[in-house]
Amino acid sequence: MALRRRRALHAIELLATARLDFSIVRDAAPALARGALVTLEITLAGLAGALAVGLTVAALRVSRSVPARGVATAFAEFFRNTPPLVHIFFAYFAFPAIGINLPGFVAATLALILYQGAIASEILRAGLEAVPRGQHEAAGALGLSEFERFRDVIVPQALRISLPALGNNLISLFKNTSLVSAIGVLDITGVAQDVIAQRLSSAELYLTLGAFYVLCAFALAAGLRALEARLSRYGT
């Protein structure tokens, strides 16, 4: 106990005497803001892409075609069981070998779309399967075609059922955008690393970065909760 107290005091002492100088963050603020914008862009593009990929793959996974189900399942299992950082490396460094040269921003966003899309497909498949059978039958009785049934009756309900899990996936995507800095994309993490390399001082910038991500993740979570509350008024 005494030892722990001494250690705690020591840590406080270190923090108090550490030379934390946040003016470095102030100087870098315009660059960091530009980086935050890139983070936002990748998150938005990733969200749209991951939803499109997720919905397509989920639809294939509940379809009657055996080959379609097999391909879709293989895609989802492969991408969600391998690291997104390696996907990003692959898209940026290995694609040129087969003649595809993508700018870092595009390669990284594409890789994140495939990873988060694979996870979204798992969520949406569960959502599609959770829509009661009677809904399919009722929509069929109304004379809707198979596509109309899917688009107008089943998908909206599946989306509402999946919303909490999809929200978590969005927050995970937002945090994973920091990985794009590994191939030199100047998102907010990339900008911070550049500043650190020039100024040789890092703790202030990492603390600022941490605060940025935590606050944004909080805001996202709050927005998603509000959306859930709004949609639940219509019942499931």
Next chain:
Amino acid sequence: MTAAYVHALPGLLGKGLAATAGISAAAMGIALAGGFAIGLLRVFRNPFLNAAALVYVELLRGIPLLVLMFFVCFGLPQLGLQIEAVPAAVIALGLWGAANGAEIVRGALNSIPAGQSEAGAALGLGTLEIAATIVLPQALRRTVAPFMSLFTAIVESSSLAALIGVKEILETVRVDIENDASLWTPLLLTALLLYFAINYPISLLSQRFERSLS
């Protein structure tokens, strides 16, 4: 290229794979111990401990693991705390895993219907007895599948250690490629297959376990 690829394989399958496995296993140990400790704190009624646990979980789940790892490895030295790359990777992964583990434990404990503890109380059992003999055993079973998923997430995330210079699978690939750029595609594919070979069986097991509970 084929010869160079074959030449690079032993390092990847030997030291690289061993480092990934070792870092992931150590981090998983921290995630399990920390997850249970913090998860239990969150269901106790002590407001101070509860709030401390909540802040820990929310902060560590809100920060990208990459930023946390950089902070532990490069930021802490400025505050007087030097940590080598491998321990820094284990600490960052473990702290992050513990926050996610705490959410798993809390979710499992909350999923046990209140009627279970009420029934225990009606039988004349004390609070501790109810927790130890009725609630915990049921909750424990519900943590197994999510903890397996967390382990696959830790294995995936251990690749971030490459960015602080730990020679795990991805960093081993990067070093080999510096000498021969034509190795990018085959070596990265091999790395992907290695991660998949570790994670897919665990992921299947987790899905099977989850189904057996419902």
